[in-house]
Amino acid sequence: MSHGLLVPLEYHTPGLEDFKFHGTFGVTWLDKPFWQVIISAVLVIGLWLWLSHSMKVVPGKRQVFAEYCYDFIRNTLARDIIGSGFRKWLPYLVALFSFILVNNWFGEFFIFMFPTFSHVGFVYGMALVSWVVYIAAGIRAHGPLKFFKNSILPPDVPPALWILIIPLEFLSNFITRPVTLALRLFVNMFAGHLIIMIFLVGGGYLLTYSGNPMYNVTGGLSIIFSFALFGLELFVGFLQAYVFTILSAQYVSTSIASEH
Amino acid sequence: MVPMLIGGSLNAIGYGIATLGPGIGVAMIFAAVINGTARQPEAKPAMMSTAFIGFAVVEALALFGFALAFIVS
DSSP: OOOSSSOOOOOOOOOGGGGOOOOBTTBTTSOHHHHHHHHHHHHHHHHHHHHHSSOOSSOOHHHHHHHHHHHHIIIIIIIHHHOTTGGGTHHHHHHHHHHHHHHHHTTTSTTTOSOGGGSHHHHHHHHHHHHHHHHHHHHHHHOHHHHHHHHHSOTTOOGGGHHHHHHHHHIIIIIIHHHHHHHHHHHHHHHHHHHHHHHHHHHHHHHTOSSOHHHHHHHHHHHHHHHHHHHHHHHHHHHHHHHHHHHHHHHHHHHHOSOO | OOSOOOOSOTHHHHHHHHTHHHHHHHHHHHHHHHHHHHHOGGGHHHHHHHHHHHHHHHHHHHHHHHHHHHHOO
């Protein structure tokens, strides 16, 4: 059967088992995503330290780039959403955005080729940090009792509706928010990686299939099309980092808003 | 001569149908942004950040469907 030039590849449907990695140094949880998180933290800290040292009045190329990135986060994410008093939250938002962006783009970069946040545990951690931040912001702005009252009971609700509104607001503000924040990032990364794998594994199988040249043409087209999907994933990785940060800023802003 | 058999559950089809709602929702959000930008181009940045919050909230529904299609199998 196999008289072609190429040895046909084995086919397996990409699935959940492609997201599992072996541990290193004999420890099961020291796997690939774990090291990616460590590397990305070092990368982000090092990048911002390098970008921000020895700032000058007349900026060079490095400083222009740094100011452009910083201004993007400062103006569109922090100032427009939080409003006055946004400078206090700026370091957190800058760190959050760049950390998520680097981790998402690991999915398209050589050596790594795996988006860290397609493992849900890391994303739960990120959402937990944002959850603690916006609750702490509200408690610091209003005190625990007033903040809690504000967030479970909107103003001017008639008492007859309290039995309906209070559980709904509690659910929406303290449970649904962090869960949706986490699941949105996780599922986007997971689905994108899965789609790329399906195109590449299926395309590779069809390309090396012997006996029918049309299958090989289809496989080649599928692999070429996967480059477009890589481009789409670069955009989705940026968009999800942006959305995660903008929603964190939005939650902080609703916690510290005075009339709410 | 079937190179790849498609197996698995009907969850994938259910998820495909479920994406219609969030798809229409996202389309309406960005249609409104395009309309608004055409009427008042200088208001675009303000509309874009609001649109992305709305987009994220609507898109979460489609993503829940995706996660559930994997969990319930």
